[in-house]
Amino acid sequence: MSCLRTSRYVSTAGLLTTTRAYTSPSSSIQELNRYDNLPSNSRVFSLIQPTGRIHLGNYLGAVKSWRTLSNSNPDSEFLFGIADLHAFTSYKPAAELKDNRYQAIASLLAGGLDTTKCTLYFQSSVPEHSELNWYLTCMTSMGQLNRMTQWKSKAQQSQNSSITDEKVMESTKAGVFCYPALQAADILLYRATHVPVGDDQSQHLELCRNIAKSFNNTYNVNYFPLPKTLLTPAKKILSLKNPEKKMSKSDPVQASCVYVTDSPEDIQLKIRKATTDSIQGAWSFDPVTRPGVSNLINIISGLTNESIEETVASIQHLKDHKSLKDYVAKLIIDEFHDKRQLYDELLKNRDYLDSVCKQGRDKARELASVNIGDIKSIVGMD
Incomplete structure (x- = not known):
């Protein structure tokens, strides 16, 4: 299977070199039977929400897979982090959110992530995430976002709900409704080729690919690759008391x-x-x-x-x-x-955690700043 990464967008003497619009690969989903069969020079990206200490489902569904992927593929690049901007869609007291962010970083490090093999950072520490989010939100229709199912769960609405319903609109925060566009910005900011996610996020990855195709076609460029959904061997872990639903920290039991x-x-x-x-x-x-x-x-x-x-x-x-x-x-x-x-x-050693996050932030921003510069040139914001 060939790698999806495209050559970098080129800007010389103020002139932009463009190519034909990116075309979709034959399959947008890659299932790994082994962790070491990623295409060479892949760029893998994924974030986890800071909900505090991680549980078994988080560990098997994300952390263990991230560790094994980054350890098994030395010729690829890995960016992992804490989705603290996404966590802001539901209110948390400032002290609790801050503690949760530290606990999440500590959990990833304790889970075995090696910062010499991956970039580990806080999403909020890289402002290019928010900037690209605005550009992509402006290119994403309300209809596309309305068809997403997860915002309905987060807003405690039925799956038949629509944002056009006045009661639904009044009770749904804009951030909850629009966060799939931020998720697309997270991925596309680094021009990721693969994204390991659970089954419940597959719909958002399809939206991300549609947004990437729309951007490429609108500006007649070949800039964003279409990231593949990476299905790792770990399956969804369910509640020990009610195996009809997902294991979750928010479970009252x-x-x-x-x-x-x-x-x-x-x-x-x-x-x-x-x-x-x-x-x-x-x-x-x-x-x-x-x-x-x-x-x-x-x-x-x-x-x-x-x-x-x-x-x-x-x-x-x-x-x-x-x-x-x-x-x-x-x-x-x-x-x-x-x-x-x-x-x-x-x-107990927050100074060390801060140093890890600063190192990861600097590495992530080095890549993000180059890419956002290219994107601004493409759209006319340079």
Whole structure:
């Protein structure tokens, strides 16, 4: 599979060199069976929201994948960070937001991200994100944003809701409605070729590609590559108490969520109380009829790097639900043991966290400032 990165836009003696508009690749989704099969010279970009300490779903869905990708592909470039501008779409007291931002950085470092192999920074520390967001928002129709489904969830509206409904309009903040345009700006600012995201963000990546195509066609340039959605092996981790919904820090039932910072005793207790079923006999992966057991199998698969099929085969010796839960709890405890200790140490050293973020900011801005300069030249804002 060929790399999607295009040659840099060229500006010489005030004259812009343009090429034909970018055309879409045959597939916008790449599924990695192995972490080391990225095309050479790819640029991978992803952000995580600062919701404080990370939970098992965050770790398997983002942090572990980011670590493995950046460690396995030395000839590619990786930019990872904290989406604190996105976090501003819902109110948090200033002190809480600041603490959450530090906890998120500490979690990524404790999770094993190596800053010699990736750029790690706060989104808000690179103002080019906001500048490109404005240009792209002006090019994005209300209809495109209205068709996105996540703003409806965030605004606590039904999936049949429309922003044209007066009650919906009055109760929905503009930032919640428009944030997919900022998400596109985040990605396109660095001309990323691949974006690892969960299934729930695939719709936003398609919008991002549409915005990139619209920009390229409008200005008759070949500037933005069309980023591929990168589906990594980790699957969505569900609530331990209600495996019909995603594991989430906001869940009022705290036993539904395992955190990297949980003690071994807390992890054992939460897994022991996890919802399963009463089916006896061989273990099977069936999210419809056995959602609780399937969620535990997903967790094992994510921690051991085995496929679902391999995982199911490997647990057949476990004789009952207690044995399965004990096995899952031990895997999580072993995985998080060193990370929990490192996380605690990092949070006590904010000077070190500040130095990491400053280094990442400077690296990100070096690239962002060049690209925003090109973009301003293209649109006539130079």
